[in-house]
Amino acid sequence: MELHDEIRIEAPKHEVYAALNDPEVLKAAIPGCQELNKVSDTELEAKVALKVGPVKATFGGKVTLDTAGAPDRFSLTGEGSGGVAGFAKGGADVELREDGNATILRYAAKADVGGKLAMLGGRLIASTAQKLAAQFFENFSAQVSAGREFS
């Protein structure tokens, strides 16, 4: 499954980049995120409750960041397991570009799912993932812009 999109965030690039590395911002933005802890500068551990069609499960997983291209681009890879519900693994490349006072965020993600999640939710996964991604960036963008207004 592949996802890609481009969104505009009303904040300068360095702020967007910082927010993307802030566990608190991410935790609030990721739909269903129950826990998000930074293990090191490039490693995160997360617990996320998800529902895809008839499958509902809490996924525990690890995310590794590659920040070599920061702040213009970075990539991440991760994998998570929801027990009998199945598992997911994948990665994303994120690119940030200045556009005046705003930032254009472009991402391309690739994910594979397995287990019951793939079997039962198969035909729902792409649309669910699209929806979750949209929701994430909506939340994220709201937080980053809000942060600007109040700071």
Add this chain to the structure above:
Amino acid sequence: MNEMTPPKTERTAALKGLGSARKRVEDARFTQGKGNYVDDIKLPGMLFGDFVRSPYAHARIKSIDAEKAKALPGVIAVLTAADLAPLKLHWMPTLAGDVQMVLADGKVLFQGQEVAFVVAENRYIAADAVELVEVDYEELPVVVDPFKAEAPDAPVLREDLAGKSEGAHGPRRHHNHIFTWEQGDRDATEKVLASADVVAEEMVYYHRTHPCPLETCGCVASMDKVNGKLTVWGTFQAPHAVRTVASLISGIAEHNIRIISPDIGGGFGNKVGVYPGYICSIVASIVTGVPVKWVEDRMENLMATAFARDYWMKGKISATKDGRITGLWCHVTADHGAFDACADPTKFPAGFFNICTGSYDIPVAYLAVDGVYTNKAPGGVAYRCSFRVTEAAYFIERMIEVLAIRLGMDSAELRAKNFIRKDQFPYHSALGWEYDSGDYHTAWDKALKAVDYEGLRREQAQRLEDFKAGKTRKLIGIGLTHFTEIVGAGPVKNCDILGLGMFDSCEIRIHPTGSAIARLGTISQGQGHATTFAQILASEIGIPADDITVEEGDTDTAPYGLGTYGSRSTPVAGAATAMAGRKIRAKAQMIAAYLLEVHDDDVEWDIDRFAVKGAPERFKTMKEIAFAAYNQAIPGIEPGLEAVSYYDPPNMTYPFGAYICVMEIDVDTGEHEIRQFYALDDCGTRINPMIIEGQVHGGATEGYAIAMGQEIAYDEMGNVKTATLMDFFLPTAWETPHYTTDFTVTPSPHHPIGAKGVGESPNVGSVPAFSNAVHDAFRAFGLTQTHMPHDHWRIWRTAHELGLHG
């Protein structure tokens, strides 16, 4: 003393014997919801089992932590391979000479594989506990493509077979190779192909699908620790074989095991195999001392218990310029999944696929089948067909079409030109079978006439013109099939399963008042045995079918037999029934002669009685004879009237048929409409025309599903993409076509009543008929082969690739 004798026709009709469209006696309970299936069995204190299954298609198991599950109130036990290992039950033998993990031993090899067995007080607790078992997997590379399985660097799937270069069916050439099976004459065939006028070559794929019986697999195991007796109720198509195998595996003496197959809600081959659920339930009952029930759900049934087909059949067929077939060559790559659990007679690792010369007189042929392991569920059962016969029929019926295209010939004419002629039977095929009987030309001509074949071709040609002129977007396809089956396994001399000879049996007990009970070694899963076997007997012994109880499935009471699959019940157990009936009649003749005070040879059989030759007014009815058998002292004759017959057939039977499908295809949407489906079956002597018609409707509907949409599909990670009925196509009344049935009768010369078996013919014959119709619709645009299932998307894609979308 004797009542007035009704006329012969009336007496024959009263028996409801052979040829009578007698209503199914089973339906009174089935249509009222009063059947008694495994899941209806409730025993005091019964526990429930449920499986933890692997989400991965290939992974190493690093650890299994069941502590949280065990702590859940109501959970009795969680079994893993480590618990079964001391009993040597963590692996089990398969029907194909391989072994299979009962519970994952160190690694998993397909998605849905059994990893742990939770036993709890009820089903809900068991399901909750399954989610609490924590399994730590390390993912391994997955092989789903059978052609990549034998690459030099392909992952090793079966580590337990390391270093074993010899399998159950000969040498293994690669770590993922199971067997090579060769038949026929390779050199002669290749020589013919090399010098032939025309050679057509094609890869024909019969995709992976699943029998999907409405009732899934399950059992209730009950170990009585007081008397040491194990009783297992289960969805078993072969209860006696299950008893013997259970005894051999467990060490429990065979007389202490009782296997009962209650009502079974469809089998279609899915319920032939031995599954981990049975072993785990039995172990759990032995450990806990109380009954344990396990019934799989729909997803478990589709992803873990036996699939069918998955044959990649590469074919070459040669002919003279005028369409006389000269040779057939075939190589099959058979995807068997993670364990070789095919249900085939021991000496036939590819079943009877060597019937693939079909209905044609092909002088020389060669066949090789290579079985390989992949990360898919094990199985390879005969889904409503005799062992691999439907694959064979699909292969040859596609190859005939492909050859017809190469020759530029009408495929109906090509078939007729090459049929085995009536005077050639018994016919020895190039791949080793002796066809017992057939009259293909008569059936074929009848079928073509019935559908007005010439008229259909004219209409098709007109439609094609209209299509090209832009007047319509619908094409017509005419799908032809003439199939020959090989059923009724089988002669003990070459057919056994795990060493158990494939005879079958019938035991008859006549009651003093002239009614009877017959018990058989087979088991009905919906075929209507209680109806039809009573009819065979009625005609043999002159007792009305309505007065005969037929009982099957309880190994403590029924005589030993190998069960019901591969259309073997009528050819084998049906023959045993007739033979046992004849033994009854032989004794009845002696009793009648004594009662009539004449010599044995001076009485003759007359429908329902013995009468004195030349004096038909002097007779004894079977009712009178039965009473005398029990209540009158007859010198030299034991009291009672019972008989048993174990029948080892001298040959298989070879039912055949001609099926024609007329289909309309919308090239823009890929949708189809079955305009006409004509099915002519020759199953020899017809026992009950109504049941035959029902069988043909059922089998053709399954064939329709298989050809037009049903499949077990995997993605490249080994995920089953079609594990629910949302994605796995089961036709409803809405999609099911209308069928016209017809028949010819060519009795089997070696079967006591000439019957051949029909339950599976419609599946075997209809799949190529539907598929050929799709191909035929696009023949004018250059299509030679496209793989099933022909769902809307694939048909649309075919039209698209042929440039029909402008």
